[in-house]
Amino acid sequence: MHQGYQRKRRRPVAEINVVPYIDVMLVLLIIFMVTAPIVTQGVKVDLPQGKAETLPVEGKPPVVASIDAQGDYYLNVGEGSNNEILSLEEIALRVSAIILLEPERPVVVKADRAIPYDRVIQLMVSLQKAGVPSVGLMTDSPEEE
Numbered sequence: 001m002h003q004g005y006q007r008k009r010r011r012p013v014a015e016i017n018v019v020p021y022i023d024v025m026l027v028l029l030i031i032f033m034v035t036a037p038i039v040t041q042g043v044k045v046d047l048p049q050g051k052a053e054t055l056p057v058e059g060k061p062p063v064v065a066s067i068d069a070q071g072d073y074y075l076n077v078g079e080g081s082n083n084e085i086l087s088l089e090e091i092a093l094r095v096s097a098i099i100l101l102e103p104e105r106p107v108v109v110k111a112d113r114a115i116p117y118d119r120v121i122q123l124m125v126s127l128q129k130a131g132v133p134s135v136g137l138m139t140d141s142p143e144e145e
Contacts, residue, residue, distance in 0.1 A: 062106040063098055064138070065091055065127060067119055069112040088126040096130040103133075110138040 064076040072085045075094055086094075098105060107127060111120045127135050 060102065060105055062108045062136070063095060064108050064110050065095070065123055067109075067111040067115050067123060069114050071115060071119055073123065088122060091123070092126045092130040095127055095132060099131045106136060107132045107134075108136040108138050 066074040066076065068074065073088060073091055074083055075086055075091050077098060095107065109120060109123055109127070124135050
C-alpha cells in the first residue's frame with residue numbers, strides 16, 4: 001500500500017503589524033508641530049477692558065474683523081487666515097460670502113483702544129451692509145484686584 005503524503009498546512013498569522021501605524025503617527029505629529037505656530041496668527045491689538053459674557057465654545061469659531069493701532073483693517077476667518085490689510089469693501093465682500101454659506105456663524109469686531117470710534121462704526125456699518133445680523137465687540141477681561 002501506498003502511504004499518503006500529508007502536507008502540513010500553515011496557519012495564517014493573526015498579528016497586526018503596528019510599525020506602519022507608528023510611522024504614520026510620527027509623520028502626523030511632525031506636521032502638527034510645524035503647523036501649530038502658523039495657525040495661531042493674529043493682529044496685535046490692545047483691546048479695551050470690560051466685563052462681558054464670553055462666546056460659547058461649541059460651533060465654528062467666529063469671524064473676527066480687526067482694526068490695529070494704525071487703523072488698518074484685517075479679517076480672520078479661522079485656520080489658515082493670513083494677515084493681509086483689507087479695505088472695507090473687501091471685508092464686506094468676504095463676510096457676505098461667509099454669511100451666505102454659514103448664516104449662524106458669529107461675527108466679532110476687535111479694535112485697538114487707541115482707534116477713533118468712527119473707524120469702528122465704519123467697520124460695523126460695512127458688516128451690516130454685508131448682511132451680518134448682529135456684531136459682537138471683543139474686549140479683554142479686566143484684571144481682578
